[in-house]
Amino acid sequence: MTGEIESFDLVAQKIREFxxxxxxxxxxxxxxxxxxxxxxxxxxxxxxxxxxxxVSTMKYEVFNLSVSESWGILVRSSHRLAAKEFVKADDxxxxxxxxxxxxxxxxxxxxxxGPGLHIAAAYTLLRNAMILTEVSDxxxxxxxxxxxxxxxxxxxxxxxxxxxxxxxxxxHASAYRPVMQEFLTFLGIQNMNNK
Numbered sequence: 400m401t402g403e404i405e406s407f408d409l410v411a412q413k414i415r416e417f418x419x420x421x422x423x424x425x426x427x428x429x430x431x432x433x434x435x436x437x438x439x440x441x442x443x444x445x446x447x448x449x450x451x452x453x454v455s456t457m458k459y460e461v462f463n464l465s466v467s468e469s470w471g472i473l474v475r476s477s478h479r480l481a482a483k484e485f486v487k488a489d490d491x492x493x494x495x496x497x498x499x500x501x502x503x504x505x506x507x508x509x510x511x512x513g514p515g516l517h518i519a520a521a522y523t524l525l526r527n528a529m530i531l532t533e534v535s536d537x538x539x540x541x542x543x544x545x546x547x548x549x550x551x552x553x554x555x556x557x558x559x560x561x562x563x564x565x566x567x568x569x570x571h572a573s574a575y576r577p578v579m580q581e582f583l584t585f586l587g588i589q590n591m592n593n594k
Contacts, residue, residue, distance in 0.1 A: 406466045406565050410449050417585050424578055432501045432523050440570055446579045451542065451563035459568040462588050466565040471556040473532055473539040473548070480538065485558040488512045495519035497528045497539040508540060511561075 414426050429436070429445060439445035440459065451468050472491070474481050480490060492515030498508055500521040509516055519537055522528035528539045533551050541554075542563065548554050567588070569579070 467562040468542040470561040481553040
């Protein structure tokens with residue numbers, strides 16, 4: 400259902416409220432990047448995804464949640480960039496980067512940083528990238544993660560600011576599973592494409 404998005408708190412609250420009304424409904428929460436979530440929706444193994452828009456959503460119903468996630472870097476507290484108020488593209492040249500395993504985002508990072516880019520690793524789960532960051536001098540490019548920052552890791556925002564919008568997505572269909580339609584109705588969404 401979701402990638403590791405800090406604003407998932409909003410959806411988690413709605414899941415809890417829906418479950419209180421429908422205690423027999425069990426939610427299966429899958430973590431992955433937007434490409435994996437879209438593939439699972441296409442296969443029918445996931446009904447609804449919660450993503451930052453880093454993939455084409457033309458073939459899905461989309462409900463934008465008016466929640467923007469800001470981008471930055473995660474570094475060890477001893478890293479030279481940890482003390483900065485923000486980082487620019489030039490600051491990241493020649494750094495070993497850990498980037499999201501997402502084609503569109505990786506291309507955006509390549510375009511933004513330009514020559515001197517060194518991608519050392521890609522991640523689908525931010526927690527794994529955090530571990531790698533803690534044991535290396537590498538820089539993780541990620542969405543703002545203040546609540547996941549440890550005493551050893553520091554989040555530094557990008558300048559100019561870069562944002563991604565959080566959205567719920569699901570397949571175009573004339574009929575949904577009854578429980579899915581009930582959940583969409585609960586969220587105030589009824590077969591609409593709110594792009």
